[in-house]
Amino acid sequence: MTVASIVLAVLLALGFLPLGVLKALAVAAMSRRAEHFGYSVPAFRGIGALEIAGALGVLGGIVWSPLGAAAGIGLALLMIGAVFTHVKVGDGVSEYAPSIGVGVLALAYVVTVFGTPLTLQEF
Template sequence: MTVVLAVLVALIFTALGVTKVLALPLARELATHSGFSVTAYRGIGALELAAATGVLLGLTQPLFGALAGVGLLLLLAGALITHLRNKDTLRQIAPALVCALLVIGYLAVLKGIL
């Protein structure tokens, strides 16, 4: 179960991070909507890529996985705050909520809670 969740989390955040780092059109649009510069959004993408790497490293070094998961939760808390600040709809907020629940599940399995 840990491997499946780790790979899923890593794939999702690799895709999100690459989109932001490359400043693809959707990322540029979301950065503007969120009130971030493209440079700042690229920085968020780099953090997502680093966390995805940490989650995969967590398969052999659980401490790295746990730290990466906590880092992702902090990024997602920031995303949720930004969505609420912008008065986004539930449809716009839902991906961040789902990702947060997925990361919480990953951390719970990693720690043996689930």
Template sequence: MYVTAAILSVLLALVTLAAGAPKTVLKGDVSAGLQSHMGLSAGLVRFIGLAEVSATVGLIVGLFWQPLGIAAAIGMALMMIGAVGYHIQVGDYANPETRGNALAAVVLVPFFAATAVTLVLAI
């Protein structure tokens, strides 16, 4: 089970780092879109980015100390559920132009949950 947990943790760490780093420094289309289209403040976008980068660290360190990895995976699953709710609120799933980016949060929730479960089973 540890091998599965390690693979999921590393892959999700790469995803969260790639998503969080640009938000942390407020660079790129995603940060601009979150501010203009979604109406989020620059501070909130930066906070989300920092949470994603922190989850990256938690997922990697969690390979050696599972409680941290479990917490990071659960935290990111909850954050993605919140993102889904916010995307529903602004109507992204009904709009074909914004649906693709919004679906990333839906797809990632089960992967973060599976990572948490496999880390628990690897203890």
């Protein structure tokens, strides 16, 4: 694991963990966001659970890089879904640009993880 991988993992966790918790708890602001996107509150809670799992997964990737790589790919896919959702409801670029930025950050993390040679001991 490189220093870049660790820094990116921490940044991703700091970004996704709090938002995932807020979604999972269905706080009022997140319930309004769910309604804006046309999602049920339970579906939005599920997205929050995926964000929490991804955040914990990239942190776990510091110890076991295959877990981090899988989590990073999952977070990038979530952000692709977020962009499509924003576009579907007619949000402007300023609304979905953060999702693009964080998705690129997740992909950069995955690249740094895959840039580190894996050994059989890591599997």
